[in-house]
Amino acid sequence: MISQKTVGRLSLYRRLLNVLAVQGTKNVYSHQLAAMAGATAAQVRRDLMAVGYMGTSIRGYAVDELIKSLGTFLDDPQGQSAALVGIGNLGRAILSYFSGRRPNLSIVAAFDVDPGKVGRVINGCRSYPLDELETVARELDIRLGVLTVPAAAAQSVAESMVRAGIRGILNFAPAPLKMPTGVYVEDIDMTMSLEKVAYFARQGELIRS
Amino acid sequence: MISQKTVGRLSLYRRLLNVLAVQGTKNVYSHQLAAMAGATAAQVRRDLMAVGYMGTSIRGYAVDELIKSLGTFLDDPQGQSAALVGIGNLGRAILSYFSGRRPNLSIVAAFDVDPGKVGRVINGCRSYPLDELETVARELDIRLGVLTVPAAAAQSVAESMVRAGIRGILNFAPAPLKMPTGVYVEDIDMTMSLEKVAYFARQGELIRS
DNA sequence: TAGATTGTTAATCGATTAACAATC
């Protein structure tokens, strides 16, 4: 099984490779990709070997082929659909952020308990009452969820997501979710992140002074 | 030097402890806190020892004192101010997210290159032209930055943040920043996170089926 | 005391780094 960190870096490499492809670059060496990704050359090579793609010592890696290999690895050929639950400021921003970015991976429905927020189209995405999550998720074959509700509601909403057949959750709520095995949760805790920044920024200054 | 992971968990523990304090809980055992945080009891104890706070075998940890200890550790007594650069959908959502949450750590100014977005007050936060970053940052003693600009602009904007005296950056732009030592960067890459969720959710289904 | 907790130490695990032989 491949590690979470590696999958994250592969996603990053692909994005960087797309930039190179647009620039017309045909080949790239591990150390070049490493410099762009903020990694080491050996790490890049190890990660790419995990995908089963090997470079040559004379040309390094072929950009186009590598993008294709990463696509085979990272993307579902049939495409994957996500639901967003919690249409607040953050939820709306995320809808616009992911709107139409990837054909293979898109948010196709949004949900909220507030009747005033449902029955619309937000950034090309229809909004529904939370009650209908299960029905809509099964109908649209949604297996991924983005959770942008307040912390207090997070656990119970996450549980209904799981009941609706969702197997992966991107959790923005600042609350650890207790989920059954087989459900993958990735936490994005902005408060924690900002506090880390504050702590280490201060620490750096203490050390310097 | 304390690790990034530990600092992150301490931030989480404090939030959980605040919930307990509101409920009127006086004491808490490491295994209780661990269950809430999704960690192990030994890990909680180790983390708290890092702050220099030790529990007793009979009562565990005193909630109020622990919150105070964590505050001493995590917060700057003088308070820390942050600037947000990039007033798009995401930037606005983040301004509202952090608005008035912590007295000791708040976003006090927002910046953008678009003249149409500046000279206003957004969620209690004044917006300025990006040109004025250096002046305003020094005037308001801003040392932290939140970066919510498009990937293409991220590196150059981050460099002007550093010139303005900013020493910690919460980076939402999907681009690795090359920063001088002494500047701490915490990346929140939502695209990468969503792709990880998509990958592991699919993987789980493959394993099950 | 007995029991559940604590802090401490040693063992394990995983990822990263460094050193090396192989390739064109």
Add this chain to the structure above:
DNA sequence: TAGATTGTTAATCGATTAACAATC
């Protein structure tokens, strides 16, 4: 060939986990 790259293997590092003695 010489040189820069590659994949492979061994060594290092750090964090986590497990086992233990100490405490009330």
